[in-house]
Amino acid sequence: MSPEEVKARGWKELDIILVTGDAYVDHSSFGTAIIGRVLEDAGFRVGIIAQPRWDSPEDFKKFGKPRLFFSVSAGNTDSMVSNLTPGLKPRDKDAYSPGGKTGLRPNRAIIIYSNRIKEVFPDVPIILGGIEASLRRFAHYDYLSDKVRQSIMADAPADLVVYGMGELQIVEIAKRLQAGEGIRKIRDIPGTVWKMEVKAWKELKKKRRGTAEEQDRQEQGKQERKGEKESEESESDNTAEDIARDVAMDATEFFKEYIEIPSFSEVSQDKTAFAKAFRMYFLEQNPITGKDVVQPHPKTVIVQNRPMRLLTEEELDHVYELPFTGEAHPSYTEPVPALEMVKFSLTTHRGCFGGCSFCAITQHQGRMIASRSIESVLREAKKLTEKPDFKGIINGVGGPTANMYGMGCRSWEKKGACLDKACLYPRTCPSLDTSHKKLLELMKRLRELPRVKHVFTGYGVRYDLALEDEEYLEELCSYHISGQLRVAPEHFSKRVTDAMSKPGKEVYERFAEKFTALNKKCGKEQYIVNYLMSGHPGCTLEDMIEMAEYVRDHGGYTEQVQDFTPTPMTVSTCMYYTGLDPFTGKKVYVAKGKKEKTMQRALMHYRSPANYELVYEALEKAGRLDLVGNAHKCLIRRKNKFY
Template identity: 85%
Template sequence: MVKDTAVPTGNKKFNLEKTDKEKDKNPDRERSARKTGFFVPKKVETGKEIKFGTRASRKPGRTEPKASAGEGKTSESRPETKTGKKERKQKKTYSSSLPASKFLPMSPEEVKARGWKELDIILITGDAYVDHSSFGTAIIGRVLEDAGFRVGIIAQPRWDSPEDFRKLGKPRLFFSVSAGNTDSMVSNLTAGLKPRDKDAYSPDGKTGLRPNRAVIIYSNRIKEAFPDTPIVLGGIEASLRRFAHYDYLSDKVRQSILADAPADLVVYGMGELQIVEIAKRLQAEEDIREIRDIPGTAWKMEVKAWKELKEQGKKTAEDAAEFFREYIEIPSFSEVSQDKATFANAFRTYFLELNPVTGKGVVQPHPKTVIVQNRPMRPLTEAELDHVYELPFTGENHPFYPEPIPALEMVKFSLTTHRGCFGGCAFCAITQHQGRMIASRSIESVLREAKKLTEKPDFKGIINGVGGPTANMYAMSCKSWEKKGACLDKACLYPRICPSLDTSHKKLLELLHNLRNLPGVKHAFTGYGVRYDLALEDEEYLEELCAHHISGQLRVAPEHFSKRVTDAMSKPGKEVYERFSGKFAVLNKKCGKNQYIVNYLMSGHPGCTLEDMIEMAEYVRDHGGYTEQVQDFTPTPMTVSTCMYYTGLDPFTGKAVYVAKGKKEKAMQRALMHYRSPANYELVYEALEKAGRLDLVGNAHNCLIRRKNKFY
């Protein structure tokens, strides 16, 4: 983990200033220039450090302008059949055991009850408001509150008019907009682009409470209601759509979300440092259009200013030279949307700059604007991460909702121990969002949170999840991270575990031991998220896991058993999985436990053919482990796999990659994993016939399906 001596352990503050050691390493990066049309990101001076718990001074409030004539109608309407106005009014009852005053305000009455005349910042989210540290909006809201700002939340607003966006009035500083914990397309649609029948982040799992492309639509409604109020975008949807990207729903390359939405900034990655700095700068009456130097943000430059800057660069003007030392240009939207090889090249370039230590800014011209991404923000220090997760979260959904929020039920009694993942799975966006370097909480902080869980009246003594994106990367690090960040020329775990990586589970074992011995805790389970290739590096951890921290079954994600596909995924092959499952069986026998593995598998991933899926079906047939836990690959923005899906190329090697795009072939691939289901018989038969494998049809012991007859 990267240490920052500017934030001593125990000091509850954020500090954007680099250490003297870091300054010496990159002197060019520390220069700054502020010229017409652009700013070069610089270190934030001591007076700009971000501190928790410091009440911000406030300027006299402004009155809200009246809505102009003609506002309020749009073609983007919410289905009245599912969430009409009458139904919404009937649902506004308070049934939570906690009073609304314990939460960030969601209504004018709650704002008034706090003695506030106005809010500084309003957060818009596509999720229901759950005040739990697993929900991004709750974290951002509590961090801003802790920094001294008056924060309110508008959750799942109606988007057919700007009225819901006016209900808390005009914020003094800005609106922050997020689609929620997931991309709205993923929340609303299956891999087959059919509407989902459940939304885990909505009350009672109801669907239809958020639009597709929620960030863009919410921003448009805000702009209608309050044309002059700054808009800052954040969350996974905005973060991963900050450049031109392949959009699965429209099956084309779309512009950066900043080019489509009437917003001023995008906060990408984990946004605590950025959002507090933006708030403090606006509090100091800076113009949002001049806040262009914060790492971990993206902003817009006028096309004319960009052309002038490039001309200055050709003339080796000092100011332009300074900019081009800090930024690199990638192919424009027009270029990447017309040529797939160019798209892959642009993806590779900005992917390799996702390093908070050595990364540069990235510029991508668009037809009507130029998108400028500043270098990534550093990870939080241990002290900062401790402070974030110990803010006064209630751990409950707001009492506005009489129904449960399914996503909360899954994580209510879980503990987040760290952020980041160096696994590098091609289909996963965590690397691009949280980064490859692990930022961990202290053991003491996690135990304090666990103790609070034991004091909840509905806690039954079971902590059902301990970990982060990957459960067993807690406190792991690499000796190169502090000096140069995660390596650009190699992966940490693929094709084999890097010897420079510290894979010791010692600190995690200490944490787990303390958790299970905490008064009031019967069990602290880690039933999912275990990276099994890492677990094999530490037999003591694996034995402790089997003996104390699994509730009957352990969910792991080999994803596939064909080498060609696991190579495309940057995942370990079946040999590693077999070593793990064998060791798991031996240790369970030693512990006297009857526990088993549940596999998560994937169909339709780039590189996967019908022959590969048949190989996987045969492997499952021969080794057991038939499972319903099969996911069809869904292209989501900014992952390596999505780049391969769209371009048919590996962006790092330029080699062609097979892609199953037709609905029929994707359906056949998925059906092969459920070959026992009578409903899939025709698809499985067709797949076997197409692959020339009708030898797997019949009554022999090795056949996947029987030959159809009148008795079938």
């Protein structure tokens, strides 16, 4: 973190410098820490520049010039999400900064950091990574500006984007640069995005059109697409193999299979083209069947290589057992709130096959599950118990979800996650192994560790999946809840849960009933806390009123409500921007006006006096003034001169 620490190591220079918008926390829940430790483990000398000032290049010069490259990340979250509320107001706290202080990272952090680096070190390669770069790798809808922006590779002076979980990619890049390979030659690594000159792309297409063999392949591809209409001149859905060497770029076989999606110019002007492009690249995010994806931009051409394979169990174990201190850097005088939440938690797996429309995990970690071994998790847990501030409680065990550990599908090994159906929606796929047996064994063994008093799973349980295994639910209620279990039904209107690709209220009700019965059986008084969402595509005022009535009738009033925030590369954001379901082409209602979004959220807090006028206006607009009055069914009282 400082030149003094570099000297203390006996180093004269650094191989790689990681720049991050977060405070530096050496914990495996923080992406920069993982990448730094993985590179160190591979033999590289790594420095960290955390939350640099961006109004000048001075902070970026403190280590001098790295021998190999800079790697730039906005941090664990997109900088817009870190800095701004769903209403685009500045947040009053930043969980990833010391003391929760705000203002320590800019909006569009990656672009700004990269420009500052390029000012000082114009010849040093820049590799982008983390969630912000990963999810902005194609032309995308940007909520802050309310328009379609170019790929981050077209806006930032960078050489590569590492997307997804990047351990394998970053180490290979480092090794190839160390071996003397030029950064512009490194274009074949899965899980990376690079850019090609427009002239070179046109030359490749020209060669392709002139190859009779390729024309035969195109014709065969047309027949296999079952009637999909393609003109002889169209390039967008065709597959090319063994592309000839591009003379202008002096490289061979850039990619063997690719699809070309609508260009930035098309998607920024035509919402139907945007939805088509989204659908096309969404279906290629499969490390086994995925093809390279090409998207032309006005001044460059963006090429996404197919996704990187999952880490094996042995590789994942190795990553999480690297010598993380589990602490914030000692230079900080105030705690980093995000660490306090995860300090005594354990990551068991990556990936999520839930497929929620508003979640980007599918595009970042993927739908297939990569799990650690039980023994590896136990070794990490034992180290936690040896910390002087450990109080006997492990407060989280899981990954993107708490209960997908060790699960899989028999089709994943050969073809990856299915492209034509979801794993859990509209119902659980019978091919999916939903046994919680391995998770139950892990949790039991964690409970038995010396100094461990409790192992809690207070969040992240996928309740429709939990219903598949009553033994897991009973163990959960008996041992792993600290009074409250947080689950995320998100909504109780079928129209909205369908748009979210979430189970409907009937599934939630079965879970709530089972949860109550099992708690009674084990003599516990424990409750469900629901996370709910307003303003999601497909959600009307009528749907929010339906949800408010459901909450009224079932005693589920909660403050855990969030307004939908469009973030890049989610299905929901595509629907929000285009008003279309990208997979069916059907129109989707979208509440975009600030007033309606505010009314939708207010309906979930209908008891709050501060929301009275908004709730009344919403009920009036929806023709539901029957819910205003003193009757039991009413949401709010009618104001009069005596009230």
